[in-house]
Amino acid sequence: MPTVAITEFTDPGCPFAFSAEPHRLRLRWLFGDQLEFSERMVGLADTRQDYLDKGFTPEKAAKGAESLAAKFGMPMSEEPKPAVAATVTACRAVVAARQHATEKQWPLLRRLRHLHFAGPLLDDPQTIRDAASFVGLDPDELEAWMGEEATERALREDMLMARDPTPAALALKDKLASTPENGWRYTCPSYEFRTADGAAFSAPGMQSSLAYETALANVAPGLERRAEPEDVTEVLAWAGFPVATQEVAEVCGISHDEAHEKLEAAGAVAEPVGRDAFWTLAA
Known part of the structure; x- marks a missing residue:
């Protein structure tokens, strides 16, 4: 590879x-x-x-x-x-x-x-x-x-x-x-x-x-490309550190607002900073 x-x-x-x-x-x-x-x-x-x-x-x-x-x-x-x-x-x-x-x-x-x-x-x-x-x-x-x-x-x-x-x-x-x-x-x-x-x-x-x-x-045109996540919680589980809304959006290929809505709906825990937040999975 x-x-x-x-x-x-x-x-x-x-x-x-x-x-x-x-x-x-x-x-x-x-x-x-x-x-x-x-x-x-x-x-x-x-x-x-x-x-x-x-x-x-x-x-x-x-x-x-x-x-x-x-x-x-x-x-x-x-x-x-x-x-x-x-x-x-x-x-x-x-x-x-x-x-x-x-x-x-x-x-x-x-x-x-x-x-x-x-x-x-x-x-x-x-x-x-x-x-x-x-x-x-x-x-x-x-x-x-x-x-x-x-x-x-x-x-x-x-x-x-x-x-x-x-x-x-x-x-x-x-x-x-x-x-x-x-x-x-x-x-x-x-x-x-x-x-x-x-x-x-x-x-x-x-x-x-x-x-x-x-x-x-x-x-390197031969690199194998992984599919985008099907769910925002996949990003949080994979990353291993608090992830910003925009990072989730970018990885998933969705808008910032959509990522925010899906993170809230999934029960992810928000750490507010400025106008937005970092997210982790609920314990």
Whole structure:
């Protein structure tokens, strides 16, 4: 069975990457283990001051969350926070998990996103500890891993990779971001698709599910495609973490409103965030 390696350039604090989670979840449902995801951290902000220097205030962040939630349907707190959180510390936590407990890397990244966009500050040590506990990592152990030189080297390697886009990605500069060094970096999320026989496809910046499925059809037309779920509860049972209404809608190929109605009718448990919710199966 063919497999496709997908390098995802992302950041736990990026609202666009969070808004694109429905597309990633749909790919995972449709193609399962035929896709091998590898997450690389972009590192959007080392410190809170980095954002302030760009004029990005808590009020602007809240306005941005309001706009993105309305446009893309993912649940985000729309209240101004005490600060605009730096992201590199959370990136370091994700890399530390990759170094020592690879199977926990993506669950930790997902939980950090969930918490951050629900309200807590991403760079608060307690947020990282809470995320670690939720995914079954020992918070003290994760903190120790984060302090290792090997973790820091791996994080900085990720950030360098994120600032070295492929020639194909560079042809789509409107999907990239400029750097202070007059270079370019991937925006979040950016996908690089590769197969064992050398086929490759660059998809920089946020794309639609259809764009990703088209990329896969080009690099690996032999992939087996799973049918969409027949019931919304299938998505909740399969995912293994709280799932947003829009994610259920995207995986099932139905509208946001229809997904919401079906989740309520199925007795799923809602965790309200902003104008929407995350859902889990009733115990």
